[in-house]
Amino acid sequence: MDHLLPGPKTAVSRRPTGLGRFGEYGGRFVPESLVPACAEVEQAFTDAWADPLFRAELRHVLAIYVGRPTPVTPAARLSAELGVNLLLKREDLAHTGSHKINNVLGQALLARRMGKRRLIAETGAGQHGVATATAGALLGMPTTVLMGERDIERQQLNVFRMTMLGAEVIPVTSGTRTLKDACSEALRHWVTSVEDSYYCLGSAMGPHPYPWMVREFQRVIGDEARTQCAADLATGTPDFVVACVGGGSNAAGTFAGFVDTPALLVGVEAAGGAAISAGSPGVLHGFRSKVLQDEHGQIAEAHSIAAGLDYPGVGPEHAYLADLGRASYVCVDDAEVLAATHRLARTEGILCALESAHAVAWVIRAAGDGTIPPDATVLLTLSGRGDKDMATLMELS
Amino acid sequence: MDHLLPGPKTAVSRRPTGLGRFGEYGGRFVPESLVPACAEVEQAFTDAWADPLFRAELRHVLAIYVGRPTPVTPAARLSAELGVNLLLKREDLAHTGSHKINNVLGQALLARRMGKRRLIAETGAGQHGVATATAGALLGMPTTVLMGERDIERQQLNVFRMTMLGAEVIPVTSGTRTLKDACSEALRHWVTSVEDSYYCLGSAMGPHPYPWMVREFQRVIGDEARTQCAADLATGTPDFVVACVGGGSNAAGTFAGFVDTPALLVGVEAAGGAAISAGSPGVLHGFRSKVLQDEHGQIAEAHSIAAGLDYPGVGPEHAYLADLGRASYVCVDDAEVLAATHRLARTEGILCALESAHAVAWVIRAAGDGTIPPDATVLLTLSGRGDKDMATLMELS
Amino acid sequence: MNALETRTRAARDAGRKLLLPYVTGGVTDDWGDLLRAAVDAGADAIEIGFPFSDPTLDGPVIQQSSDQALRRGATTRRILDEIARVAPPVPVIAFSYANLVLRPGADAYCAALADAGVGGLIVPDLPVDEMAPVAAAAQAHALDLALLAAPSTPLRRCADIARRSRGFVYAVSLMGTTGARSRPHESARELVRCLREETDLPVVLGFGIAAPGQAAEAAGYADGIAVGSALMRRLLDGATTAQLGAFLAQLRAALEPAG
Amino acid sequence: MNALETRTRAARDAGRKLLLPYVTGGVTDDWGDLLRAAVDAGADAIEIGFPFSDPTLDGPVIQQSSDQALRRGATTRRILDEIARVAPPVPVIAFSYANLVLRPGADAYCAALADAGVGGLIVPDLPVDEMAPVAAAAQAHALDLALLAAPSTPLRRCADIARRSRGFVYAVSLMGTTGARSRPHESARELVRCLREETDLPVVLGFGIAAPGQAAEAAGYADGIAVGSALMRRLLDGATTAQLGAFLAQLRAALEPAG
């Protein structure tokens, strides 16, 4: 591993400055038509987030509907094998099977507060689409999900799930017909319906205020984990905090709870979608960050066994934390991920999402090569469960 | 509905008498070879259950691994439509996706305490097999799952899941090659390996002490729900307590928390597997209860869209509660179940298991025909999530 | 003392080792002929299996023969009619399952058995603790309810089983289901020894005896043998009644004291 | 004042309605010819689309023409070379996306544009708040960075956009992507009115103008029109350059004051 920088820097800004800037990243690179809509969301979120009633309502829904707090499970047998003390923050136990629901419910409640009547979402593998359809059903808000035609073919189960939840799934036929085109189409769709529709974005990315807002809605992961670690660990905080990074929401939410502790923060990208490790600054889908692109500025396709990490960009806060050295970003390849998925299943009885297995794979590697010293405590956010990936895993075995 | 008898009867015996009798049901109808093994389990469980350390250990694992307590979610929109106050006890949020894990972890910890080194389990659709494989992985105990050959073909996903968790799945080729044959084969398998193997039975059935023990391990559902209702409801307890009944474990565990309250207890069977509504007293798989059988005493095959209710018998305590009139047993057909599954998805954003949807279907019917009076409070145990049923649902739509 | 036990005790007292072949009732068209052939080959009594849909104790062979019999329409009534028709000159023991007994009611069931000339009853999933109602019915109809003891049975329980068994005690040779094994388990000898200390009933060893050598070895310490799967295996594989009779005759020969 | 704005103001002041056709750079082999045809048909300036892999603002037609151009190997360099080669006698406006500008760097990008003779720049995903670095680079290279205003833009913001836009102000006729619509939204007229109160720059109406009737109606309140999807739709459907020129000529005619 190249670099793992220690400790907190007081310089880390917790809230974006100016027009949603995390350092030189972030911003609001959207068509003028959408600028007022983004500003409206920003205003509404700023108000809501300062309103104890809103936060109490969200907390309540997360408790009685999602099942929060999710536990922190010591991975006893894998820890023994690795010689480290591995703790799993169990987002796989959240309703709908991943952390995505935390963000979606926050945004859906916000949308209702704003008087919006419909929800729009983009989705790749369908996880965020299912989560949004779920929130739409719960709150009685008609939901439209934009999804690439190729992804619809590959993810029929999730398409069916969204339909069962009452959502309308609209195929996106442009470009590569995958997630990045669905993101573009969601913005386009939003333009035409901005009056009564709320765009419920699925990760800590997009135009300001989304990266900030989504992180805030996901910080419940990190805040809970911090409290849980404080209660359970002799040291109070873990030595390492690890999460997988697609758009970056579960990692951002996790890191938010530990950014002011001495914990080393590690984000794990897919080797085929490593915007931080292999990308360069660029503007995509409304924000500036690191993206995979060619020398002309055309966006590259990402490739990962984990559909949720199959995105050529990354949330701006991660690009910022990487530049700052406050968090380290690493990547693992598909083979390591498969091995880690099997290993966690056999040692802990947990079938995790392939996305989450990226974090596990890195811990296995890093414990092996000494990057994680013996007996160090590692908090790992297990962002989701693996049910959605069983077909993929079956094909590969 | 024929009969819904009110209130608690002091006559309800909470612990089986004599050789595991619930009234005239229960008992231990096993080959002599297994009698000592059953007695050993009985002794070990009696000891363990009286041991605060064992109970604390189980409570701890349920909290940090399974994610207990599971929440009680008010089904706000469906309640409004039905004119009743419907509360869902969310076993679908438990690790592995159903209540099965509560029992399995209890038994696996017991097996370890007994010094057993291997686990055996029967499974039909694979839910209990997956749960047992999970516990086996967690505790490092090799696990063998007996499963009918026909079920293996129909439930490839769960077979794969068990394999990933490190379990060995042995096809059962006798009889109808389904769950009931897997149950027989599990008993046979246990006979040959009783020295170092523990038979982890999947529902509140089988020879004594299983029906009692499994109920005790599942009573966490009812106990939690009772506390949660006491905190949330003006009335303190719900008017109705409803659960689906296959072998009867989730219902038994739920009812255990309310048997001494005025709540009306309702168990919902599948029309094609209604051992209580359509069966007669008989002995199967080691216990006496109501079973589906012909006039010669040959056991009939059950048929339900919900694999977990596809069993021709029912736990003895339910036969007892039915005779006593303390609980009422009703049944719903596949069409009602499908409609209920879709309706819950659209109104609450919850894709529940087809088994659990039986309970929902009955509430919908009973609220419609006045069996559940307006504004009555109904606690319903949502025993599992519907991910496993998506393929079935897709085929049917 | 009922007819079965009179017979088993008499044979034992005469130094004759008991041979108890098992035949699944209704497994073939001419299964009645096999009863006669068994008698001719030297059977001292015959166990007739009443096929059950869920035969928990049985291994693959008896499962298969039971399935076959059920598919061929076997019922308690039809099997009993055939037994009555053949009326073998040795005692017939019904090998049943608890649900087949309890469905018509223990009394009605035992009455029907007795009517057809059956002299004994084995219910493998009815351990001594659960036997009371069936034992009473059997007694009322002069049927011997024989009990099983297993290698896992604790000493005190062996005594109870031995005391309450009628006709003989069935010693299960190993921890397992019915079915042929290469050789009886070490524990078989030990189990028979324990039972002997508790009772003077004949002790018959069963489960897994498949060949003359095993029969001869068992004859060294038990009062006789039951043989089921080895016979049914041959039957399912297409052996003729004559061939099956010859196989039983071999076992009979192996049971005679050497020299 | 740069060349583009000088030209647009002059036309407006002369009472001539501006016609700004849009062509995706590199969409066909002979797209350069279309520039000439456009001029012949009466275009006052030409927007050249620089195809981007993820054209967030564009509707299906421009998405398709962009895809086609990219598949044909279009790059900023090649498109600029063709522009320089054709050197149309009216100003050329680059219609780009932020990432295409920022990847080489705003200054390098603007320099290359200016070198090729481009006079203006539109970056639809670069709202006024994010424009500063690009605006500075454009200014340095004498390029007019034209800004868009939309029906959703609040009044105060309209003023800001109008003040900071160069060349003209692009009034987006409706809430939607590029692409032909049956008729411009009611809000278009209102938006143009607001912009006029804030600036004396020409106001060009775009998005969804597809037919002479719409052009005529727009000419009633705006200083000109941009037409893209309607042209590209015909091109993708196989229209010849001559046919496309004829279509533009129709629009030109429709823009002339009636009578």
Ligand SMILES: Cc1ncc(COP(=O)(O)O)c(C=O)c1O
């Ligand atoms: C289980 C799971 N983990 C992680 C991700 C990646 O998203 P993010 O980086 O926003 O957490 C996804 C996206 O679909 C996911 O489903």
Ligand SMILES: Cc1ncc(COP(=O)(O)O)c(C=O)c1O
């Ligand atoms: C989700 C779910 N609910 C209910 C059942 C029925 O079992 P029981 O009646 O023991 O709760 C099953 C069995 O597989 C199940 O998977």
